[in-house]
Amino acid sequence: MTDSSPTPSPALAERIIARAFAHTMAMIHVANTRGDKRRGDPKVGGHPASCASSTHILGALHLCVRRVHDYVCCKPHAAPLDHAFHHLLGLFRDETREPWWLSEEESKALMHNLRKFPERDGERVLQSYHARSDPDSFHFLPSGSVGIPPVVSVYLALAHRYAGDHGWNVPPKAHFWSLIGDSEFREGSLLECLPDVAERQLGNVTWIVDYNRQNLDGTRIPNERGLRGRDCDRIEHTAAANGWRVIHLRHGALRDGLFRRPGGAALRRAFEGGLSDYEYQMLLFKGDAGEIRRACARVEPDTRKTLGDLSDEEVLRAFADVGGHCTEKMVAALEASRDEPQSPFLIIAHTVKGWGLACAADPANHSTLPGEREIDEILGRAGLTRADPFARFAPDSDEGRFLAERGEAFRTGIREHLRLRLDNRQKVRDAIEADGGLPDSLGIDLSLFPVAHTQWMWGQLAAKLIRIGTRGEQAAPETALARRELNENERRWRGAAQFVLTMSPDVGSSTNISPAMDNRIYGPDQENIGEELELKFKHPELTSSDDPWTRHIRFEIAEANCMSAVAAFGKMAHYCGLPFFPIMTVYDFFIKRALDQLYYNLYWGAEFIIVGTPSGVTLSSEGAQHSWKSDIQIPNLVTWEPLFAIEMDWILSDAIRRQMMDRNEGRRGVLIRAVTRGLEQGLLLRLLRRQASFKQADALRAPLKPAGAGDEALEAVDESSLPALSDSEILEATRLASLAGAYHLIDWRGYAGYEPGDNVVNVFTMGAVSTEALAAAQELYQRGIFANVIAVSSPELLLGLLAHQDGYRHLREGLGLSGDLHVFESGPRSEAGLIGLAGRRVPCVAVCDGEAGLLDNIGSIVGLKQITLAVRRFSKCGRPDQVYRYQGLDSDSIVAACGQVLSETALEDLRVAPDVLRRLDSGRARARADWRELWPEPSAE
Numbered sequence: 040m041t042d043s044s045p046t047p048s049p050a051l052a053e054r055i056i057a058r059a060f061a062h063t064m065a066m067i068h069v070a071n072t073r074g075d076k077r078r079g080d081p082k083v084g085g086h087p088a089s090c091a092s093s094t095h096i097l098g099a100l101h102l103c104v105r106r107v108h109d110y111v112c113c114k115p116h117a118a119p120l121d122h123a124f125h126h127l128l129g130l131f132r133d134e135t136r137e138p139w140w141l142s143e144e145e146s147k148a149l150m151h152n153l154r155k156f157p158e159r160d161g162e163r164v165l166q167s168y169h170a171r172s173d174p175d176s177f178h179f180l181p182s183g184s185v186g187i188p189p190v191v192s193v194y195l196a197l198a199h200r201y202a203g204d205h206g207w208n209v210p211p212k213a214h215f216w217s218l219i220g221d222s223e224f225r226e227g228s229l230l231e232c233l234p235d236v237a238e239r240q241l242g243n244v245t246w247i248v249d250y251n252r253q254n255l256d257g258t259r260i261p262n263e264r265g266l267r268g269r270d271c272d273r274i275e276h277t278a279a280a281n282g283w284r285v286i287h288l289r290h291g292a293l294r295d296g297l298f299r300r301p302g303g304a305a306l307r308r309a310f311e312g313g314l315s316d317y318e319y320q321m322l323l324f325k326g327d328a329g330e331i332r333r334a335c336a337r338v339e340p341d342t343r344k345t346l347g348d349l350s351d352e353e354v355l356r357a358f359a360d361v362g363g364h365c366t367e368k369m370v371a372a373l374e375a376s377r378d379e380p381q382s383p384f385l386i387i388a389h390t391v392k393g394w395g396l397a398c399a400a401d402p403a404n405h406s407t408l409p410g411e412r413e414i415d416e417i418l419g420r421a422g423l424t425r426a427d428p429f430a431r432f433a434p435d436s437d438e439g440r441f442l443a444e445r446g447e448a449f450r451t452g453i454r455e456h457l458r459l460r461l462d463n464r465q466k467v468r469d470a471i472e473a474d475g476g477l478p479d480s481l482g483i484d485l486s487l488f489p490v491a492h493t494q495w496m497w498g499q500l501a502a503k504l505i506r507i508g509t510r511g512e513q514a515a516p517e518t519a520l521a522r523r524e525l526n527e528n529e530r531r532w533r534g535a536a537q538f539v540l541t542m543s544p545d546v547g548s549s550t551n552i553s554p555a556m557d558n559r560i561y562g563p564d565q566e567n568i569g570e571e572l573e574l575k576f577k578h579p580e581l582t583s584s585d586d587p588w589t590r591h592i593r594f595e596i597a598e599a600n601c602m603s604a605v606a607a608f609g610k611m612a613h614y615c616g617l618p619f620f621p622i623m624t625v626y627d628f629f630i631k632r633a634l635d636q637l638y639y640n641l642y643w644g645a646e647f648i649i650v651g652t653p654s655g656v657t658l659s660s661e662g663a664q665h666s667w668k669s670d671i672q673i674p675n676l677v678t679w680e681p682l683f684a685i686e687m688d689w690i691l692s693d694a695i696r697r698q699m700m701d702r703n704e705g706r707r708g709v710l711i712r713a714v715t716r717g718l719e720q721g722l723l724l725r726l727l728r729r730q731a732s733f734k735q736a737d738a739l740r741a742p743l744k745p746a747g748a749g750d751e752a753l754e755a756v757d758e759s760s761l762p763a764l765s766d767s768e769i770l771e772a773t774r775l776a777s778l779a780g781a782y783h784l785i786d787w788r789g790y791a792g793y794e795p796g797d798n799v800v801n802v803f804t805m806g807a808v809s810t811e812a813l814a815a816a817q818e819l820y821q822r823g824i825f826a827n828v829i830a831v832s833s834p835e836l837l838l839g840l841l842a843h844q845d846g847y848r849h850l851r852e853g854l855g856l857s858g859d860l861h862v863f864e865s866g867p868r869s870e871a872g873l874i875g876l877a878g879r880r881v882p883c884v885a886v887c888d889g890e891a892g893l894l895d896n897i898g899s900i901v902g903l904k905q906i907t908l909a910v911r912r913f914s915k916c917g918r919p920d921q922v923y924r925y926q927g928l929d930s931d932s933i934v935a936a937c938g939q940v941l942s943e944t945a946l947e948d949l950r951v952a953p954d955v956l957r958r959l960d961s962g963r964a965r966a967r968a969d970w971r972e973l974w975p976e977p978s979a980e
Contacts, residue, residue, distance in 0.1 A: 045444050046103050049367050055127065055438050056098035056366065060395060061421035062123035062150065063090050065428035068414050070153040083154055088393035088404040089116035089220075092251040092363070096218060096388055097121060099369035101128070102445070104377070107452030108210035110195060112180040112188040112217040114249065115168035119153060122165055125175040126150055127431055128446040132174055132453070133163070140450060141174065147429040149174065171644060177453050178614070180643075186226025187603065187639045189217035189246055193232055193383075194600075194607035196241050197592070201540075201561060201608070202617055204585045208463060209615050210456060214377055217246045222254035224274055228599050228636070235600055236383045237282025240563050244383040245376040248274060249363065251392035252316045257402035260317045269316055271387050278385040286372045288362030288388045297345060297357055305341035313338030323391065324400040328354040359399075363388030463616030467699065471534035477696045479774065480688050482528045485720050488684075493713035494652040496684035498551025500691055501541055501622070503529075505555045508536035509588040535699045538617070540608065542592035543624040544601040550624040550652050552591075553579045561589035598625055602633035606645035609707070613644065618698055620648070627651030627712055628658075628665055641675040641708045646698050648691070652713035654680075655888035656914045657807040659922035666914040668712065668889030670834075677706035678835045680806040681777075683723045686832055687713065689774045706841060714807045716919055723784075726813075727773060728763040731789025735762045742791035745820070755791035777830075779849040780837030784809065785816050787825035788855075796861025796879040798824050800937045803885040803894055805831040807919070808928050812886055815933035822977075826937055829854060834893050838900065847900050856883075858902030879947070882940040884908065886928055904944050906936045938974035945973060 047055065067085035076083075097117065101124040105111065113121055125131060131141040131149055141149065145163075152164040165173055169182040180188045180195075196215040203209050219229070236244055250271050252259050261270040275285045289311060290298070298307045314322070314334060322331050328351035335342040346354055362368050369388065376384030393399035395417075398407040409417065418428055432438035471477060483499050485491065507529050525533070541547070541555045548556070562583030583593070592608075594601045601623055608621035630637065630651055640647065655668045671678060681687045690711060697703035727733055731743055738761045746759035763769065776782035781803070787793050800819075804812035809830055816826040835841050837850055850856050858880050880903040885894035891909035898905030910926050923929040 045441055045448075047441050051437055051441060052098060052102050052366050052370075055102060055432075055442065056094060058421045058423070058432070058438075059098065059120065059123040059127060060091070060094050061417050061423055062126060062429055063087070063094075063119045064396075064409055064414060064417050065423075066119045066123065066150055066153045068409065069151050069428075070155070071408055073155070084406050085119075085154075085408060086116035086406060087396060087409060088253075088398055088401075088407060089114070089251075090120045091394040091396055091399075092390040092392045093117040093120055093218060093249050094394060095364045095366050095369055096247055096249060096390070097124065099366050099373055100216060100218075101125075103366075103370045104373040105216065106212075106214065107449050108178070108456055109214045109216060110178045110180065110192055112192040112215070113169060113182055114218050114220050114223065115182040115185065116220075117218065117249075118165075118168045118182065121169065121179070122150070122153070122173070122175060126429065127442050128449060129442070130175050130177070130446060130449055130453075131163075132177075134457075139454075143431055147427075150429040181639070183642070184635060184639050185220065185223045186228040187636055189219055190228050190232045190600065190603045190636075191607050191639065191643070192217050193236050193241060193244055194604035195610065195614075196243050197239060197604065198608045198611050198619065199615075200241070200243075200585075201592075202611060202615065202619075204561075205587045205589075207615075207617050208459065209617070210459070212243070214243050214245065216373075217244075219246055219248050220254070221248055221250045221252065221270065221274070222259060224248055228603075230277070231597055232600050232603075233278065233281040233283070235594070235597070238563075240381045242380040242382050243377075245373065245386065246383070247373075247386045247388055249390055250274075250387050251363075251390045252320050253392040253400075253402065253405070255405045257405075258317060258320045263315050269312065271316075271389070274385070274387055282382070283385045284376075284379060284382045286375065286384065286386045288365070288368055288372055288386065290362050290389075291360035291365040291368070293357055293360040297349075300345055300348075302341045302343075302345035305339040306335065306345050309335045309339040309342050320400055320402075323359060324402070326355060328352075331355070331358050359391055361389035361391060363390035364394055460614065460616035464612065464618070464701075465616075467534060467538075467616075467618060471699060474534050475531045477535055477699065478528055478531050478692065480528075480685075480692050481532065483684070483688055485684060489721060490717040490719055491684045492715050492717045493681050493684060493687050494551050494715050496687040497624070497650050497652065497691075497711075497713055498554070500688060501552045502554035504532070504536045504539045505541070505559065505590050507532050508539050509559075509590060535620070535695050538699075539620045539622065539695070540590045540592065541622050541624065542594065542601055542604055542608075544594045544598045544629075545596045546624060546626055547591070547593070548579060550626075550650065552624055556591045556593070559588060559590045560593050561585065561591065562593070592621075598629050598632040599636050601625065602636035602640065602649075605647040605649065606636075606640035606643060609640075609645040609647035610643065612646060612698070612701070618646070618701075620646075620695055620698055622648040622650060624650045624652065626665070627654030628667055630671075630710075631667075631669060634671075637671075637676075637708075638673055641673050644675065644707055646703065646707045648694060648709040648711065650711050650713060652711075653715045654712040655714065655806065656910055656922050656926055656928075657714045657716050657888050657919055659914065659917050659919050661916070667910065668893070670890040670892030671710065672835070672839050672892075673708075674840060675705060676708040676710060676835065677833060677841060678839070679709070679711045679833045681711070681713070681832055682806055682809050682830050683718065684720055685723070685770070686777050687711070689777055690832070693778050705844070706835075712806065716807045718807070718810065723773075724766055724769065726784050727769050729758050730783060730786040731758075732783075732786065733763050733769050733772070734758070735764060738762055739789070742793075743789055744791050758790075776849075776853060777832040778836075779853055780833045780835075780842065781829050781831045781849065781854060783827060783854070784813065784830045785826070785828040787827055790825065792823075793825050794861075795881045796863060798941075799827070799881050800824060800941055801827045801829060801856065801881060801883040802933065802937065803829045803831055803883060803897060805834065805887045805889075805894060808886050808888045808923060811923055811928060811930045812933055814930035815937065818930065818934050819937055824937060824941065831887075831894060838894065838896055850897070850900065856897070856901050857881075879944050880904065882906075882944045884933060884936045884940055886933055886936075888928065904940050906940045908932055908936055935974075942971070942973040 067087050071083045097120050126146050131146050132139040149163045154167050155164045157164050169179050182188050192215045199209050199213055266273050278285050297303055332346045372386050393404045398404035541552050557579035560583040564584050565582045605621045605623040608619045612618040656666045658665055679690050694709045742755045743758040744755035773782050802812050812828050816828050819826040861879055882904040883897055884906050886908040887893045891907045895907040908928055
């Protein structure tokens with residue numbers, strides 16, 4: 040792949056950087072002076088000062104060091120500066136047309152559209168921060184959230200290394216650059232990730248700290264007494280202690296020259312530790328040479344001679360001469376960080392926030408915008424005018440020739456890389472097609488496990504996928520499982536299974552994926568001392584290697600890191616055409632620790648699965664903190680909660696198929712919640728066979744009644760006497776319904792006495808608490824109430840964002856739910872012969888082991904009365920039945936809720952206009968009754 044481009048001289052680079060700086064300031068100025076702003080609109084804003092501090096860092100990267108297949112993660116506030124360099128290099132593109140590359144005039148027009156909403160189809164705009172939709176987003180990570188993108192870049196580096204070690208075609212030596220603010224480096228996500236990078240020996244990772252000593256609220260004032268030094272030293276020591284190599288760029292070339300003069304050592308000490316960050320920043324802002332001399336002399340008396348020999352202008356220049364604005368030093372540091380293959384690098388680049396602007400070092404400069412006059416001055420210094428603020432260099436100039444040559448190298452490399460991506464993707468699809476296409480199921484044999492839970496099933500599926508994906512790998516660990524020949528169904532899974540890998544934050548063994556971990560940990564080679572000592576233990580062998588049969592990425596207790604990693608691997612299809620299928624297992628209640636990362640993953644469009652297990656108060660033995668299940672509705676996420684083990688198989692198989700075929704738009708992220716509560720698996724078919732819809736059509740000649748029902752007055756047929764469809768037909772129909780979001784576990788439609796609007800209620804239930812709903816339905820039948828039990832497999836597909844897209848079709852049509860009125864005669868006829876009518880809807884009750892928001896919008900969607908039973912208080916330890924009762928999720932609570940919702944529905948009033956009433960006979964209105972009068976408590980006998 041093309042990976043060569045020219046390198047400019049320092050003087051040439053400085054001239055190009057000056058123009059990119061001017062373009063950046065003009066972009067922000069244009070965004071803030073558009074004429075379409077309306078009264079009351081929020082300010083557009085901008086971050087000129089933050090861009091300015093990054094000017095030479097990004098100039099060195101874009102013009103000298105970055106290679107075409109490298110990845111860049113830049114602090115969000117510097118986004119306009121990246122666009123300015125891309126504009127000069129001609130890297131804006133539109134892949135929907137030929138040629139891809141925008142002309143100079145098109146590119147200049149785009150530079151006017153920073154933070155602009157596209158008013159027409161096809162209008163090109165640039166978002167506030169780096170976004171996938173930007174026309175120059177190639178290998179640029181979205182950056183709207185600070186503290187997370189640099190971590191994601193780390194695990195994207197790991198994914199590239201994993202792909203190469205497993206024999207896949209990825210660009211060699213891709214480097215991963217991240218520009219981070221000094222205040223951002225306090226983010227816990229970065230500190231949590233820091234040791235992981237060095238432990239994994241990711242030498243293709245470089246983080247650059249833009250150390251400008253300011254944040255949004257003003258000058259940073261760390262307590263240097265408490266830190267025992269400056270914050271830049273803390274950053275350096277923290278990184279070094281966690282295995283990183285550190286390059287500290289404190290000084291520019293002018294300072295270096297002064298340090299070689301008599302008294303220069305004292306001046307260095309004053310700059311590096313004598314003056315606090317806050318004092319330095321305030322002196323820089325004041326800009327008074329005399330004050331600078333006095334302050335330096337106070338902490339280092341020997342600086343009097345050195346600074347006394349300088350003019351005031353030279354003192355001010357030297358005081359502001361920090362290393363992050365020296366292009367030569369930046370280039371050298373960046374190149375040095377690329378050359379060490381085993382160690383990550385941290386570059387601390389001292390800069391000035393607002394460099395080159397009137398607001399330089401002003402504590403309030405974060406969103407300060409240059410005025411009209413200053414914009415004109417900035418443009419003028421760069422040879423530009425307000426009439427044409429985004430002009431490029433003349434093609435025959437040294438700058439123009441260099442930019443054209445480097446830009447062409449990048450354009451060629453981008454096309455080659457995108458061809459590689461398409462080729463890789465097509466090869467995967469061809470291999471899957473050659474094996475016969477992906478089946479609907481992995482075919483786990485449940486016959487030997489009559490009682491199982493969904494977490495156990497996940498472990499079986501993971502083990503099978505790993506076995507299929509590593510079958511035939513040379514020198515793979517020899518086990519009876521590994522030696523087993525693949526059957527026909529398994530052979531069809533080969534092409535997809537080799538992309539499956541698992542990861543977990545130290546909960547792999549307790550989430551049933553030990554077989555996927557045992558001797559399969561990916562990482563730098565480690566000596567297996569346990570094997571040498573011939574030790575035997577039940578836990579999986581966790582020493583790591585980079586061998587091609589490794590399939591598990593192991594983490595310490597670091598959910599945030601694991602969440603970022605699962606997305607990074609899940610972006611390899613987008614970046615390299617390799618549809619890795621990463622599956623993260625995590626205790627469901629700890630997903631909250633990584634919600635920010637999860638949101639970024641989904642915004643980024645990553646493809647991944649999270650198995651949150653165990654989940655909810657069903658994990659009752661762990662008590663209050665190990666229970667809460669949140670309603671998570673974020674675009675691009677589909678959530679699942681299977682009840683029976685076979686549903687876990689259906690869901691996972693469907694998710695793999697969608698990713699391999701790139702048919703998962705709007706649902707690239709998958710969250711499956713599982714439990715450790717066992718359930719009799721044969722119950723599913725026993726319940727389904729009873730439904731009228733699953734009886735053979737030619738056998739249905741009369742209404743049904745339950746098997747063994749003794750009421751001979753019912754003109755109905757015992758359902759057990761009628762033949763049902765084959766089990767395979769029933770399961771296939773249920774599979775399709777489950778994958779659509781829900782299916783009937785108990786369906787009384789077609790049974791004698793079933794009267795919607797009178798004695799029918801729909802009970803929606805999800806996951807393990809469905810056993811309580813089934814028990815309630817039996818109790819209600821004894822009281823003459825037909826409670827249909829509907830198992831919700833995916834609240835997102837049935838009731839959430841994905842359901843909203845198709846008008847809740849499965850809820851309305853697949854399950855037959857409606858808000859229709861069922862009309863009945865209410866009371867005796869009047870003396871005038873008038874008939875009273877009552878219109879009633881079929882109400883519903885929802886029960887879920889989690890927040891009410893998971894299922895509480897059914898009634899509002901369809902237009903009927905609903906009561907939702909959910910977890911509404913912290914839990915306690917106990918058996919599931921005890922905790923269900925404590926939370927009001929038990930069968931008695933469900934029965935009571937059904938009685939309440941039926942009674943309240945029956946008590947609804949019909950309001951009639953007065954002129955209609957005058958035509959009706961008079962009579963006293965019925966007093967409003969309490970619903971409990973219609974649903975008395977059962978006798979204690």
